[in-house]
Amino acid sequence: MTLDDSLSIHVPKSDWPRVVIIGGGFAGLKLSRSLVRKKFQVVLIDKHNYHGFQPLLYQVATAGLEPDSIVGPLRQHVEERKNFYFRMLNVKQILPEKKSVATDVGELEYDHLVIATGSKSNFFGNKDIQRHSFPLKKVTEALDLRSQLLQNFEKSVLTKDIRKREALMNVVIVGGGPTGVELAGAIAELRNHVLPQDYPELNLKRMKIYLVEGAGRLLGAMSESSGKNAQAYLEKFDVSIILNKLVQTYDGETVKLNDGTQLYTTTLIWAAGVMGNTVKGLPDEAVERSRYLVNEYGQVKGYEDIFAVGDIACLKTEEHPHGLPMLAPVAIQQGKLLADNLERLREGKSMKPFKYLDKGTMATVGRNKAVVELPGGLRFGGFFAWIVWMFIHLLYIIGFRNKFIIFANWFWNYVTYDRGNRVIIRTYKPKKNRDRKTEKNPPKDGES
Numbered sequence: 025m026t027l028d029d030s031l032s033i034h035v036p037k038s039d040w041p042r043v044v045i046i047g048g049g050f051a052g053l054k055l056s057r058s059l060v061r062k063k064f065q066v067v068l069i070d071k072h073n074y075h076g077f078q079p080l081l082y083q084v085a086t087a088g089l090e091p092d093s094i095v096g097p098l099r100q101h102v103e104e105r106k107n108f109y110f111r112m113l114n115v116k117q118i119l120p121e122k123k124s125v126a127t128d129v130g131e132l133e134y135d136h137l138v139i140a141t142g143s144k145s146n147f148f149g150n151k152d153i154q155r156h157s158f159p160l161k162k163v164t165e166a167l168d169l170r171s172q173l174l175q176n177f178e179k180s181v182l183t184k185d186i187r188k189r190e191a192l193m194n195v196v197i198v199g200g201g202p203t204g205v206e207l208a209g210a211i212a213e214l215r216n217h218v219l220p221q222d223y224p225e226l227n228l229k230r231m232k233i234y235l236v237e238g239a240g241r242l243l244g245a246m247s248e249s250s251g252k253n254a255q256a257y258l259e260k261f262d263v264s265i266i267l268n269k270l271v272q273t274y275d276g277e278t279v280k281l282n283d284g285t286q287l288y289t290t291t292l293i294w295a296a297g298v299m300g301n302t303v304k305g306l307p308d309e310a311v312e313r314s315r316y317l318v319n320e321y322g323q324v325k326g327y328e329d330i331f332a333v334g335d336i337a338c339l340k341t342e343e344h345p346h347g348l349p350m351l352a353p354v355a356i357q358q359g360k361l362l363a364d365n366l367e368r369l370r371e372g373k374s375m376k377p378f379k380y381l382d383k384g385t386m387a388t389v390g391r392n393k394a395v396v397e398l399p400g401g402l403r404f405g406g407f408f409a410w411i412v413w414m415f416i417h418l419l420y421i422i423g424f425r426n427k428f429i430i431f432a433n434w435f436w437n438y439v440t441y442d443r444g445n446r447v448i449i450r451t452y453k454p455k456k457n458r459d460r461k462t463e464k465n466p467p468k469d470g471e472s
């Protein structure tokens with residue numbers, strides 16, 4: 025196939041209906057893989073040319089895994105077919121009246137549009153926290169955090185100022201959900217087992233890891249017993265847990281909590297909230313709390329030809345009156361059903377409603393420790409839960425090569441107490457130095 029310059033984004037016209045999918049995350053990728061086998065022209069658009077496995081971002085950030093092992097190239101992960109086109113583009117606007125999307129290099133028309141743009145960090149309007157903290161939603165953010173953590177230890181060895189040294193070594197994690205808990209466990213493991221070999225000069229007992237949570241317990245989306253177990257495991261790893269407190273301000277070195285407590289760190293990790301990654305162009309009535317309101321078929325409120333799946337979709341059910349949880353299984357199941365429903369539509373049949381099959385939730389808390397909750401009320405923690413956690417993550421990660429590399433890394437880390445990726449390949453520069461206009465023109469929510 026050669027490029028035809030007369031065509032918009034080099035996508036030829038087809039006798040089959042064109043489905044444009046924005047986003048190659050869990051939902052968009054599942055949908056694309058299912059839809060290419062049917063009579064549709066499938067155009068998958070993503071800002072990146074890879075699918076990122078977000079549940080393991082924290083392991084990249086803490087030098088447990090290399091970034092390549094948790095991503096998969098989108099062009100390779102959809103079966104090669106003549107009806108499939110991948111374009112690495114940023115969709116800037118949806119133009120429903122023209123049935124097209126505007127990208128950074130032009131417009132593309134669609135017969136059906138699927139928005140699968142996922143979510144981004146929510147800083148709740150606090151620009152200072154946004155500017156100085158480390159979010160963890162993208163692979164590039166995980167690499168920034170990894171560089172920051174490692175650079176800080178190198179700087180700690182060089183400074184004579186004790187307070188500065190402690191601020192460099194300390195880490196404050198905000199948000200006691202699975203991401204915060206998993207990060208806290210992984211950083212504690214680094215401090216307790218790995219860093220002492222690298223930095224014998226440093227007194228790592230003085231390195232504090234704080235996990236700050238606004239509610240009265242950890243893992244609010246799981247049961248109270250799982251929250252308590254996670255807290256007990258983290259305390260055993262010497263993580264300081266601060267409950268019922270909110271971070272009010274952060275200037276890059278001092279974290280102020282709402283009770284006046286001050287913590288000193290140059291690394292504040294923001295795991296306290298996410299919001300939908302909406303695209304300009306649809307009316308406000310179609311959006312609630314930054315997610316597109318969809319019916320049980322995934323159709324965005326007010327449209328028959330525009331669908332939303334995954335984190336960006338807000339499907340309210342009796343059990344989830346504010347919308348289904350932002351989880352990978354929801355995104356995968358919605359992507360799969362939408363492929364079938366689009367085919368049913370094409371054949372003039374009625375679509376099937378979405379029913380979320382909850383397969384359970386889990387979080388790991390470092391070496392040998394995890395909590396698992398299965399549907400039907402079965403809950404367990406400890407070593408067996410940790411094995412289950414590893415098995416499920418290996419199952420979901422895309423590509424045999426990635427599964428193999430991750431398993432080998434985990435095995436190596438487990439038996440040697442070592443981590444192979446403690447290198448600063450890409451130096452992290454604080455945002456204030458990278459972006460001189462930030463004071464007057466702070467980044468928008470979710471922008472890094």
Ligand SMILES: Cc1cc2nc3c(=O)[nH]c(=O)nc-3n(C[C@H](O)[C@H](O)[C@H](O)COP(=O)(O)OP(=O)(O)OC[C@H]3O[C@@H](n4cnc5c(N)ncnc54)[C@H](O)[C@@H]3O)c2cc1C
Pocket residue numbers: 046047048049050051052069070071072074075076077078079080081082113114115116140141142143160161202203301303333334335336350351352353355
């Ligand atoms: C740190 C972390 C840990 C997590 N752990 C778990 C876990 O253990 N278990 C679990 O079930 N879930 C977990 N999740 C949630 C899970 O990752 C999400 O629910 C899932 O990724 C949602 O899939 P999605 O397809 O909706 O969006 P995403 O996977 O976020 O994909 C969205 C895609 O859209 C692209 N995109 C966005 N805007 C545009 C645009 N304008 N133009 C072009 N492309 C665009 C992005 O580049 C991205 O590739 C975790 C999330 C995070 C951040």
